[in-house]
Amino acid sequence: ASSQAFPAAGFLGIHIYFLLLAPCTAMSHASTQPSLKELVDNFYPGGCYGIEWQLSDGMLTQKEHYNPQWRIDAIRAKGLTSLYTERSQGYFFDVGQGLVGKAFATQEPIFVPDLQALNTESVMDAMQSGNSTEFLRASLAKEFDLHSAIFLPVPTGVLEVGSVAFMTTLPPFFSQYAGTSTPPVADTLPAQPTLRASTVPPPAFLQKLVEELSSAGCYGIEWRDHGGILTYRSHFNPQWRIDGLRQEGLDAAFTTESMSFTFEKGEGLVGSAFANQSVLFTRDVQEVTPDDVKVSMQSGNGAAFLRADVARKFGIHSMLLLPSAHGVLEVGSVKTFDDLQAFLSERAAEAVSGKTAAADILSVLEALAC
Numbered sequence: 001a002s003s004q005a006f007p008a009a010g011f012l013g014i015h016i017y018f019l020l021l022a023p024c025t026a027m028s029h030a031s032t033q034p035s036l037k038e039l040v041d042n043f044y045p046g047g048c049y050g051i052e053w054q055l056s057d058g059m060l061t062q063k064e065h066y067n068p069q070w071r072i073d074a075i076r077a078k079g080l081t082s083l084y085t086e087r088s089q090g091y092f093f094d095v096g097q098g099l100v101g102k103a104f105a106t107q108e109p110i111f112v113p114d115l116q117a118l119n120t121e122s123v124m125d126a127m128q129s130g131n132s133t134e135f136l137r138a139s140l141a142k143e144f145d146l147h148s149a150i151f152l153p154v155p156t157g158v159l160e161v162g163s164v165a166f167m168t169t170l171p172p173f174f175s176q177y178a179g180t181s182t183p184p185v186a187d188t189l190p191a192q193p194t195l196r197a198s199t200v201p202p203p204a205f206l207q208k209l210v211e212e213l214s215s216a217g218c219y220g221i222e223w224r225d226h227g228g229i230l231t232y233r234s235h236f237n238p239q240w241r242i243d244g245l246r247q248e249g250l251d252a253a254f255t256t257e258s259m260s261f262t263f264e265k266g267e268g269l270v271g272s273a274f275a276n277q278s279v280l281f282t283r284d285v286q287e288v289t290p291d292d293v294k295v296s297m298q299s300g301n302g303a304a305f306l307r308a309d310v311a312r313k314f315g316i317h318s319m320l321l322l323p324s325a326h327g328v329l330e331v332g333s334v335k336t337f338d339d340l341q342a343f344l345s346e347r348a349a350e351a352v353s354g355k356t357a358a359a360d361i362l363s364v365l366e367a368l369a370c
């Protein structure tokens with residue numbers, strides 16, 4: 001069997017690929033149609049959702065959807081109250097409308113390298129018919145940080161599969177949909193990377209801070225004082241965070257890339273929290289300025305966040321630093337919180353209410369963790 005693919009006219013450097021397949025490659029029987037779980041699990045790296053759209057009364061509406069558990073946990077940690085698949089239930093498409101409708105109308109799979117890049121929601125279609133193909137959920141894709149996706153027509157509708165990663169190759173599972181202008185098919189599905197483990201087991205209290213005492217913590221780091229230099233000692237990542245990073249094909253995390261950093265007393269946020277023995281909460285470390293730190297710590301000194309680029313790479317926003325006589329405990333989140341009370345869990349926020357001294361706040365939180 002042979003196949004051909006014609007790229008749509010590029011918009012902002014992005015192409016939508018319409019894959020013209022030989023009839024024998026089409027999913028023509030329900031018995032040969034892969035499940036949403038199979039499609040998502042094999043859409044690597046980053047496969048995070050699947051939707052089956054079903055033709056009913058001339059409209060394509062959502063029949064069912066699938067999200068792996070790591071994705072559900074990650075969305076919950078971001079403070080979002082619903083999933084992309086659930087939000088998509090309010091959409092429906094005429095045959096030929098949007099990417100879903102176009103895939104069904106042409107009975108040709110469509111691969112999109114980056115859903116977010118289609119911010120005008122329109123590119124000229126590959127068939128040069130004068131129509132446009134729109135992705136009508138671009139704002140949703142941005143909200144849920146989705147990128148590559150593929151739309152596969154079946155006799156009864158369309159199967160949509162998406163990823164949080166930028167895919168440069170098609171996974172081997174999807175080889176039957178490849179064309180001359182699509183990303184090349186990977187020879188094999190790459191093995192999931194292994195994240196570097198903590199140097200020593202992290203304190204049980206650090207794990208409790210991340211998983212129970214914060215609203216949406218996604219990591220914790222233990223910094224220890226060695227003669228006025230704060231160095232990394234241990235870290236903790238919840239399992240959902242580890243699974244998510246692996247699914248994205250990443251072999252590092254914010255915690256592991258922080259291992260090589262050291263801070264003199266008073267240097268950076270970690271060093272400043274330790275030098276002042278003040279609890280430091282930062283709303284968004286990707287945007288923090290020295291003046292923000294000065295106001296937060298109610299001191300005359302400002303400090304810069306020296307890992308801003310690493311925070312951007314791994315989507316870290318709010319951060320809490322708890323100093324003690326021996327060092328600093330750091331907890332961060334992929335969500336942005338306005339203040340410390342919102343960052344903490346409800347019972348932790350209630351327990352520390354009215355307290356300002358670092359020793360008092362630390363003592364109260366340690367008691368809750370017991």
